[in-house]
Amino acid sequence: MAPAEPATDADKEAKIAAAKAKAAAAKAAREAAGEAPAAAGDEAPKAAPAKAPAKAASKKEPAVPAYVDLVGDAFIDDLKATFGADIRSMVVSNNQQIVRVAPDRARDVLWHLRYNTPTKFDFLSDLTAAHYPDRSAFEVVYQIFSIEDNRRLRVVAEVPDGGEVWTVSDIWATANWLEREVYDMFGIRFDGHPDLRRILLPDGWVGFPLRKEYPVEYRPNEWVEANLSILDIPEGADLSGKFE
Amino acid sequence: MNAVPLVTNETETLFDSDEMVLSMGPQHPSTHGVLRVVLKLDGERVIDLDCDIGYLHRGAEKIFENRLYPMIAPYFDRLDYIAAVSNGLLYVGTIERAMKIEIPPRAQYLRVILTELNRLASHLLWLATHALDIGGFTVFLWAFREREEILKIFECFFGARLTCHAFRIGGMSYDAYDGFEAQVRAFCDTFPARLEEYETMLNENRIWLGRTVGVGVITAADAISLGLSGAPLRGSGVDYDVRKTDPYECYADLDFDIPLGENGDTFDRYLIRMEEMRQSRRLVMQALDKLPGGPIMAKVPKVIKVPPGELYHSIEAPKGELGLYLVSDGGTKPYRLRVRPPSFINLGALRKMAVGSLVSDVVAVIGSLDIVLGEIDR
Numbered sequence: 043m044a045p046a047e048p049a050t051d052a053d054k055e056a057k058i059a060a061a062k063a064k065a066a067a068a069k070a071a072r073e074a075a076g077e078a079p080a081a082a083g084d085e086a087p088k089a090a091p092a093k094a095p096a097k098a099a100s101k102k103e104p105a106v107p108a109y110v111d112l113v114g115d116a117f118i119d120d121l122k123a124t125f126g127a128d129i130r131s132m133v134v135s136n137n138q139q140i141v142r143v144a145p146d147r148a149r150d151v152l153w154h155l156r157y158n159t160p161t162k163f164d165f166l167s168d169l170t171a172a173h174y175p176d177r178s179a180f181e182v183v184y185q186i187f188s189i190e191d192n193r194r195l196r197v198v199a200e201v202p203d204g205g206e207v208w209t210v211s212d213i214w215a216t217a218n219w220l221e222r223e224v225y226d227m228f229g230i231r232f233d234g235h236p237d238l239r240r241i242l243l244p245d246g247w248v249g250f251p252l253r254k255e256y257p258v259e260y261r262p263n264e265w266v267e268a269n270l271s272i273l274d275i276p277e278g279a280d281l282s283g284k285f286e
Numbered sequence: 287m288n289a290v291p292l293v294t295n296e297t298e299t300l301f302d303s304d305e306m307v308l309s310m311g312p313q314h315p316s317t318h319g320v321l322r323v324v325l326k327l328d329g330e331r332v333i334d335l336d337c338d339i340g341y342l343h344r345g346a347e348k349i350f351e352n353r354l355y356p357m358i359a360p361y362f363d364r365l366d367y368i369a370a371v372s373n374g375l376l377y378v379g380t381i382e383r384a385m386k387i388e389i390p391p392r393a394q395y396l397r398v399i400l401t402e403l404n405r406l407a408s409h410l411l412w413l414a415t416h417a418l419d420i421g422g423f424t425v426f427l428w429a430f431r432e433r434e435e436i437l438k439i440f441e442c443f444f445g446a447r448l449t450c451h452a453f454r455i456g457g458m459s460y461d462a463y464d465g466f467e468a469q470v471r472a473f474c475d476t477f478p479a480r481l482e483e484y485e486t487m488l489n490e491n492r493i494w495l496g497r498t499v500g501v502g503v504i505t506a507a508d509a510i511s512l513g514l515s516g517a518p519l520r521g522s523g524v525d526y527d528v529r530k531t532d533p534y535e536c537y538a539d540l541d542f543d544i545p546l547g548e549n550g551d552t553f554d555r556y557l558i559r560m561e562e563m564r565q566s567r568r569l570v571m572q573a574l575d576k577l578p579g580g581p582i583m584a585k586v587p588k589v590i591k592v593p594p595g596e597l598y599h600s601i602e603a604p605k606g607e608l609g610l611y612l613v614s615d616g617g618t619k620p621y622r623l624r625v626r627p628p629s630f631i632n633l634g635a636l637r638k639m640a641v642g643s644l645v646s647d648v649v650a651v652i653g654s655l656d657i658v659l660g661e662i663d664r
Contacts, residue, residue: 108594108616135595136384164510165526167600172613172622183611185598185626189510189524192531196598216513219634227347242340242663251348258352 109133112140117161125151130200140196145182148199149208152184156213161191166214171224175254178203180230184210201230209235227252244269304328310648312341318415318652319659323636330644335637339630342663350623355381355590356455358623363449365625366661368411371404371440371452372603378453379534380599380610382584384592385455393457393582394536399470399573400443400452401535402566406477407436408604408656409559409566413484416556416653420497425487432480435473442466456586467574474567474574481563488556498553502639502651505550512635515628516606517558518655522550528602540572552654559656591618605629605656625664629657 112118112132118139122129128147133140143151155163163186172181177200184197201207209232211217221232222241229250232238240247247265249256311322320341326334346365350358362377363370375397382389389397414429437447442463444450453459488494504514509522519526527544529537545561547554592614600609606628613622632655639655640648 108596136597138596138598140596166513167607168598168609168611168624168626170611170624170626172624183624185609185611189526194532194598196596214513215508215511215638216631216634219630223630242343244340251345256348258348 109135109140115139117159121151121154121159124154138194138196140198142198142200145199145201145205145207148182148184148197149210149213152186152197152210153213155186155195155197161188161193163188163193163195165189166210166216166220167194169210169217169220169224171228171230171252173228173252173254180205180228182207182224182230206231206233208233211235226250229253305333308645310645312338318657321633321652321657321659321662323648323652325645325648327645332641332643332645332648335640335648337633337636339633339659340663342659344664346664347623347625350620352619354618355592355620358620359453359455360449360451363451364660365627365664366603366605366608366629366658367448368658369404369408369604370448370450371400372408372601372608374450374452375401375535376599376601376603376608376610378455379601380597380612381455381590381592383599384595384597384612384614385586385590387456387584387586389457389535389584390581391536391578392461392580393584395573395577396458396462396582397453398535398537398540399570399577400440400450402569402573403436403439403470404450405566405604406563406570407433407440409563410436412559412604412653412656416650416656417488417494419649419653421493422487422491425484428480428483428487432473432477439466439469439473442469454583454586455590457581457583459583461582467577470570470574474571477567478564481560485560495553497646497650498556498654499551500549501552501643501647502654503549503551504635504639508638509550509635512638513631514606514635516602516604516632516656517555517562518632518635519606520544521547521555521558523548526607528600528607532600534599534601536573537569539576540569542569542572552650555654589618591616592620600626603628605658605661606632625661627661627664629655629659630662633657633662 110133112134118132118141121141122132125143125147128144128151130142130144133142141151165187167185167187168183169185170183172183174181180201180203182199182201184199185194186197187194199207207230209217209221211221211232218235218237219241221235222238224230225232225235225238226240226243227250239245243251244265248263306327308325308327309322310325312320322338322341324336324338325332346361349361353361359374359377362373365373410429410433414426414433417423417425417429440450441447443460443466444452504512504518504522506522506524509519509524514522515526523546525544525546528534529542530544542565545558545565547558592612594614594616596611596613598609598611600607602608607626608628609626611622611624611626612620615621636648636651636655640651643651
């Protein structure tokens, strides 16, 4: 730490304020203990209010919206003009462009982006998914990249639970394994995929681990019993795997 | 992990006695971990193959969703355990970007020095094992000698040789120790001569040339379509390096070249990694020259909370483009954290590269892809 930095003044003040609040909290706790030594359980709730204002005061940044509408980009506007309502929204998050499309048209949009647009997105960086049980839907996420124009774009297709999307493994060969992984982890089926089977988990595994309802805890499992010969789990072993 | 052979017999030659199915691995030394390759052979020639992966699957992405942000970092050291520093850089870099934390320049330069040293260590391990697979035992011993020097530096810096939990969200947890610069410079001074030694052993070696030239050829168009990155992509002449296209840390201030191949074969990939080692050394020297003073940690809140939104950040790891896709709901744990593993995607090209060649070439191609199963299986 360099004490001569100009930023350290504000730093110091914040530290002093924090220290004061801490001292006040400790004092309150001591007083509470002194008044009612038997009621030790009261200490914590009394100390907390003294701390809270100091914390709230340090929080001064206004909340930035997670997603901002994407406007004024000629390329994206062209895409919108071509596909109309099938482009559900165009947004920016952390300065990265995201295009949300209707799931049944995702393949057409990606085909168009690969072959027909002025910027040819020839590189599929990544293909993955995320589960949103509150909407009972999955987002299939395509991270595409144009090597020539050095431009990234994220195409997101929201698939309802149990729905399907068309494969893109013939547009980008890399999607073959990536779609298998998404199927393996989420159970999303890719229509027209040449070889859709599990890739990381063994055949015969039940369930799709990256769905939110899939528990982190170990639970008795036929495949494990049959194949891994884990016979006894000690009494009272903590298998929750959770951190609270 | 499939009990039955995975290769399906598509043609009507089911009972052709020339064909056989051979399971290579998962304990085969040349598969660099627990990779099982099921080969369908006609004599010595590979007609079809299938990779069986997942033996090391630990459910890392599921674990991430149930851990606080600072607790996730050590898991990244165990993905690509050969390049733990690079993985750590990706993770902290992503979180810093999402939280909009500016890193002090000294921390940026130290990160680059350590990451490039890690690239050297990773490439040296690749050279050692690749040469060993093909039969060059001397190079194996020599490359481990140099790697040892780097691991000693890591041990002094982080207290660990392999799973270096190197960086913290907001900067570095330790500043350079006394003698760090001298030790790194001493290594950089001797290293070019060592590289020349390897090249004397290999570049004109008849066996080495016979085993690598024209083996596992992949065209630029195929390489792009297969999503290859790192040396396998640049070996085919495609100019794509994340350090240049989307510079992170202080790479924009440093001068280095991206070597490109022409033929896309195993020999070109070898030449590229050798040249990359020279460039990494150059980067380390430059960063040491420019190393600024000042703090090594930015101001970071006590409780790490990432604002809602999503972010994809990638770096040029020794194996290729290592990416991280973060979806945050504003809490203290990520909603979804997805690793784009370069080894996984590069291995997907094995079928394209090895079908039609000999069994012994499969070993050479796996070696030249430079895969780490810890990262493939996650």
